[in-house]
Structures are given as structure tokens and as C-alpha cells.
Amino acid sequence: MASAWIDLLDGIKRRLENQGLGGRVGFGADLVALGQLSPRTTAETGRPLPVQRHWPAAGAGDELGRWIAEIGQDLGTAWRQNPNYRAAPPSTGFLDNYGYLECAGPEAPYCTPHLRLGLLLLGPRTLYPQHHHPAEEIYLPLGPGRWWKDGEGWQARVAGDVIHHPPMCGHATESGDAPLAAIYLWRGEIARAAEIG
């Protein structure tokens, strides 16, 4: 399992380098720091989220997805939903088709107050509408989907791409006929959850 964590971090680093982002965003040093952490096993046994019916099939075609599945299974990491969305779902059925599995972060097995690393999962034909947050973010999609970013509009993205969101930059994601899984990394002001708008 420890090797799955290191394999995952190395795989993310390679994708950043392949996209020419290795030295242009600050996440390279963060990946080194994450590699120093040892996991703690969490005792979370919450009820599964409905969106989990799409996992791990949604990530099975990508090596990063397979490593995340191994890490999540071994650590018992609980799936979560943004409390802002639970309080006010952005659309009917959204909460049945949205959730994330956080591997590193203040509450996660790889415990750190500085970063978040996890997996976003959307069910098929699901729009995660425009939202923003003060943390800087990168996404690594594990399959095809459509991604919107303020100033750039909608773009088709595939596994191997890296999507960068500066702090407070509005962005959105939409899955196609298949579920969409994407690894995310947050740095900077990570305590404040994303808000719609």
C-alpha cells in the first residue's frame, strides 16, 4: 500500500512534467512533501455515498485510478461531500452523483494541514456547476469529460491532461455518458470549502 502511495505521487509528477507544468505550478514540491507522510488508519465507517456505485469502475482504465482505489481500500478512507452542497444541492439528483475520496488533508489518512489530495467522482451526465474556492487547484482527469474555466470556456479533456485553477477562478465540470473520475490537489488556503457561483 505504501508503494501505491509513492506510485501515485510519482504518476502525478510525470503527468505534470508531460504537460510542461512541472516547474510552472508549485505542486511539484508538494508531491515530495506528501511522499514523506505515513498514513494513519481512520475509523470512519460512514454509510456509502450513492455515487460510489460508479467506483472503482470509473477509474479502472487509468493507473492513477487503480492506485487510488488500492489506497482507499487499505486505509478505509471515507467518501465525503462538500457541506455547502449538502445544505443547498445545486440541482436535483446532484448528491446522488457527486462525492470525493480524500487521501491527504487535515482530516485524511495522510494527515497534513497544508495540502489536499483526493479523487472527485461524478455520475454519468452530471453537471458540477460553476464554483470557486481560495485554494489553488490542479485536476488530473482519469477519463473524458468537459471542463469549463472562467476566461477559457468549455473544453474537452481526457486522461493525461492537467487542469490548473488559480485561487478563486470559477470552474465547472460535466461528465458524458460515463462516470467521470479526476484526481485533485489543493494548496494554499485549503480550509475553506468550495462555493457555487
Ligand SMILES: [Fe+2]
Ligand atoms: Fe475546484
